Amino acid sequence: MADGSAQLTHRIGEKVRDTKETRIRVRVDLDGTGVSTVSTGVGFFDHMLESFARHAGIDIEVETKGDLHIDMHHTVEDTGIVLGLAVKDALDGFKGIRRFGHAYVPMDETLTRCALDLSNRPYLVWNVVFPRDKVGTMDTELFKEFHHAFAMNLGACVHLETLYGQNTHHIAESGFKALARALRAAVEIDPKTQGAAPSTKGVL
Numbered sequence: 001m002a003d004g005s006a007q008l009t010h011r012i013g014e015k016v017r018d019t020k021e022t023r024i025r026v027r028v029d030l031d032g033t034g035v036s037t038v039s040t041g042v043g044f045f046d047h048m049l050e051s052f053a054r055h056a057g058i059d060i061e062v063e064t065k066g067d068l069h070i071d072m073h074h075t076v077e078d079t080g081i082v083l084g085l086a087v088k089d090a091l092d093g094f095k096g097i098r099r100f101g102h103a104y105v106p107m108d109e110t111l112t113r114c115a116l117d118l119s120n121r122p123y124l125v126w127n128v129v130f131p132r133d134k135v136g137t138m139d140t141e142l143f144k145e146f147h148h149a150f151a152m153n154l155g156a157c158v159h160l161e162t163l164y165g166q167n168t169h170h171i172a173e174s175g176f177k178a179l180a181r182a183l184r185a186a187v188e189i190d191p192k193t194q195g196a197a198p199s200t201k202g203v204l
Contacts, residue, residue: 013086045075051176105178
């Protein structure tokens with residue numbers, strides 16, 4: 001009789017994107033422990049990605065070199081693109097996963113909710129308002145750009161909403177943590193699927 005512990009094989013994805021605006025390499029291990037090595041040149045964004053890795057329970061390596069002498073837009077959006085592609089690569093056709101995940105994350109006065117479906121039908125619903133234009137040196141409008149790029153390239157339907165909050169740092173960070181916890185549940189292997197894609201169509 002097979003030992004159930006032998007079933008754990010690490011689902012790993014790696015993607016590279018090289019353009020005139022950015023050079024990015026991302027490697028993910030969906031069955032890691034939340035260890036991260038992140039370098040984007042944007043301090044607060046690094047902090048968010050490190051928090052995302054820890055709370056998703058996904059090992060992440062991110063190396064981004066972008067045209068920061070212009071602004072942070074390409075760096076943040078393109079990192080979202082490559083991270084989404086790497087996670088999708090690791091999912092290998094969305095086989096055997098739970099598919100859905102959701103999370104509520106409180107952070108002091110802020111409460112954020114994320115619901116996620118790994119449906120291969122990408123969509124982003126974004127109900128998040130920031131009181132300030134920047135957190136650290138980062139433009140807060142870039143958080144939507146990251147989440148949109150991540151969802152579109154992963155093939156995820158993501159609904160992210162800050163139910164209430166006042167502190168810009170808390171709103172941004174609770175969003176990354178809520179996305180992470182929802183993704184953590186969605187990518188988990190569901191033994192009831194018996195390795196199939198969790199859809200009546202038989203494929204996602």
